[in-house]
Amino acid sequence: MAGGLAALLDDIAVLAKAAAASVDDVAAAAGRASVKAAGVVVDDAAVTPRYVTGITPARELPMIKTIAIGSLRNKLIFILPAILVLSQFLPGILTPLLMCGGLYLSFEGAEKIGEKLSGHGHAEQAEAVATAGPEQEKQVTAGAIRTDFILSAEIMVIALNEVAAEPLLSRAIILALVGIAITLGVYGVVALIVKMDDIGLHLVHNGRATRVGHLLVNGMPKLLTALGIIGTIAMLWVGGHILLVGADDLGWHAPYALVHHAEEWVAHATGAFGGFLGWLTNTFFSFLIGLTAGAVVVAVAHLVRRLRPSAPH
Numbered sequence: 470m471a472g473g474l475a476a477l478l479d480d481i482a483v484l485a486k487a488a489a490a491s492v493d494d495v496a497a498a499a500g501r502a503s504v505k506a507a508g509v510v511v512d513d514a515a516v517t518p519r520y521v522t523g524i525t526p527a528r529e530l531p532m533i534k535t536i537a538i539g540s541l542r543n544k545l546i547f548i549l550p551a552i553l554v555l556s557q558f559l560p561g562i563l564t565p566l567l568m569c570g571g572l573y574l575s576f577e578g579a580e581k582i583g584e585k586l587s588g589h590g591h592a593e594q595a596e597a598v599a600t601a602g603p604e605q606e607k608q609v610t611a612g613a614i615r616t617d618f619i620l621s622a623e624i625m626v627i628a629l630n631e632v633a634a635e636p637l638l639s640r641a642i643i644l645a646l647v648g649i650a651i652t653l654g655v656y657g658v659v660a661l662i663v664k665m666d667d668i669g670l671h672l673v674h675n676g677r678a679t680r681v682g683h684l685l686v687n688g689m690p691k692l693l694t695a696l697g698i699i700g701t702i703a704m705l706w707v708g709g710h711i712l713l714v715g716a717d718d719l720g721w722h723a724p725y726a727l728v729h730h731a732e733e734w735v736a737h738a739t740g741a742f743g744g745f746l747g748w749l750t751n752t753f754f755s756f757l758i759g760l761t762a763g764a765v766v767v768a769v770a771h772l773v774r775r776l777r778p779s780a781p782h
Contacts, residue, residue: 529663532610537656539614543621544648552629553641563630564718570623571711572762578704579763665689706752709759728754
């Protein structure tokens with residue numbers, strides 16, 4: 470009996486160690502997958518504050534909460550089951566899906582640059598939210614959730630590509646963790662960003678830490694501008710890199726080979742900083758590829774809009 474009990478305890482210990490190792494593996498895989506989706510995450514954090522710019526401060530956090538819940542629903546209820554089924558039964562579709570997402574990211578990045586150069590932006594939308602009532606607010610949050618669906622889909626597909634070799638259950642757990650962590654992280658940061666100026670004003674009005682308060686108030690527009698620029702660059706870099714690697718996976722090796730050779734040449738020629746400068750070379754060419762592909766899609770989209778017959782009055 471004692472021997473049987475000891476054997477049972479040994480088995481339990483082995484199972485516990487295996488479970489702990491499995492949890493560590495899942496956590497590590499979730500971390501790697503989240504890092505790979507960083508470019509889209511930065512853009513998500515940069516885009517969302519625009520939806521609440523100009524509205525009453527009391528409505529900012531409720532709107533962000535609504536968008537965050539919609540984002541979580543997008544990821545866990547709609548996107549996660551769909552990509553799990555595809556990865557299980559049609560694994561070969563992952564690369565084309567990733568490339569479609571990469572092309573969309575490139576398009577978004579190029580369009581933002583075009584909007585910046587032409588002077589068009591989201592100011593009209595912000596004014597509409599500020600002057601209209603709850604119905605307009607619902608329309609704006611619904612639009613934000615629709616936009617989030619595309620970004621969330623790309624985040625989840627990028628993450629899935631990192632863990633495609635894992636068993637189905639592990640894939641599901643990892644992707645759920647990635648979806649929850651990224652949603653909480655992004656919208657937590659967004660909430661902090663949009664309330665930063667209010668915190669600064671509170672500090673100034675109460676006469677406490679007025680220098681910090683002025684710094685927060687004055688720094689808010691600069692932070693949003695910087696986030697927008699970083700987000701745009703990240704979209705083009707990530708989108709271009711997805712297209713580059715995807716083309717290589719599908720058999721068109723020349724573009725990836727050229728970039729890879731350039732990366733290796735820079736890495737070997739620059740000594741101690743070779744690793745970083747080599748990575749920067751790859752990133753630069755990925756950015757150019759994303760910008761070129763995105764600009765082509767933007768041009769085609771504008772041409773289609775012009776050729777489309779206008780609706781009869």
